[in-house]
Amino acid sequence: MTPPSELESIPQQDPPKLYDPADYESNDDPDYDPYLDEIPDEVEMSLFDHLEELRIRLFYAIAAIAVGFVGCFVFVKPLVRLLEIPARGVTFLQLSPGEYFFVTVKVAGYSGLILASPFVLYQILQFVLPGLTRRERRIIGPIVFGSAFLFLLGLGFAYIALIPAALQFFTNYGAGVVDQMWSIERYFEFVLLLLFSTGIAFQIPVIQLLLGTLGIVSSQKMLSGWRYIILGAAILGAILTPSTDPLTQCLLGGAVVGLYFGGIGLVKVFGR
Structure with a gap:
């Protein structure tokens, strides 16, 4: 049997830390459990x-x-x-x-x-x-x-x-x-x-929002490449329009640019 003096010399290990809701973001809902956000519901x-x-x-x-x-x-x-x-x-x-x-x-x-x-x-x-x-x-x-x-x-x-x-x-x-x-x-x-x-x-704003939400590209990064977007919108307008008239291509290209900047605004709203 181990003497009491030897037992006192054995280092005491801390018990395993259990899940503490205080370690996560607070929420106004008393039933809110942030830990459950990371667990799939499906068996x-x-x-x-x-x-x-x-x-x-x-x-x-x-x-x-x-x-x-x-x-x-x-x-x-x-x-x-x-x-x-x-x-x-x-x-x-x-x-x-x-x-x-x-x-x-x-x-x-x-x-x-x-x-x-x-x-x-x-x-x-x-x-x-x-x-x-x-x-x-x-x-x-x-x-x-x-x-x-x-x-x-x-x-x-x-x-x-x-x-x-x-x-x-x-x-x-x-x-x-x-x-x-x-x-x-x-x-x-x-x-x-x-x-x-x-x-x-x-669908451009949807793609932007997805990239921003996942943290792949920030709204500031999207805004910094606006020159390339204007060029890409002109090319996209020429590719997607089956006609060759400049008016239709300009309308679609302008819509693409507007959607892109609208997507930047959405990403900014979501804090990205």
Whole structure:
């Protein structure tokens, strides 16, 4: 048996430090526990369970897109007329058998995808969110819905501003020389491409907010590269616009610059 004198000489180790909420940021909510922000809510699942969950979510998403396509195909003629409105005074021609049919399939497909996109986003979130921490969920939720809003805003900007400007340029350029009779397939390829390329370009603030929130790039760093952004916006406007007229390219390039500086403001608001 060890004598008491020897026991007193043995260094006493500090007990392991337990989680103390005072070590973390304070919050006004008495039920707030910052430690839980770093813990996923989901119980660990096997690879097979993840694949099964993914299969179910994909099935629901594809089914929603299919339903949206069928619904839009039933009412495709009003959609076609809506997209023909910017081309006032133009006669559309079907230059080959089935050309109009394939145009309606494209229009119904794109419209069905847009119509089903909220449900598709919901399925994506249902698959991803359970495995994320609370802090990550607070980031990804606004980013996903902000991305959807900006995409729709881009579609509206293209329909109201870009498409009429481009068509007006081409119509005036050939006025008095050629009759304005266009292939309906070529016209809708032009319109659909411009719509969706503008929607993609409007995702710039979302990318900036994601980079700023993750601490990859600060708002000050983004602001310091404004000269390169103006050059990049001009190049992006030339690439994304299917037309070659300078007015449409300048409109899209100006929108990109405005979105970029707006994204800097958002990153600044979030303290980055």
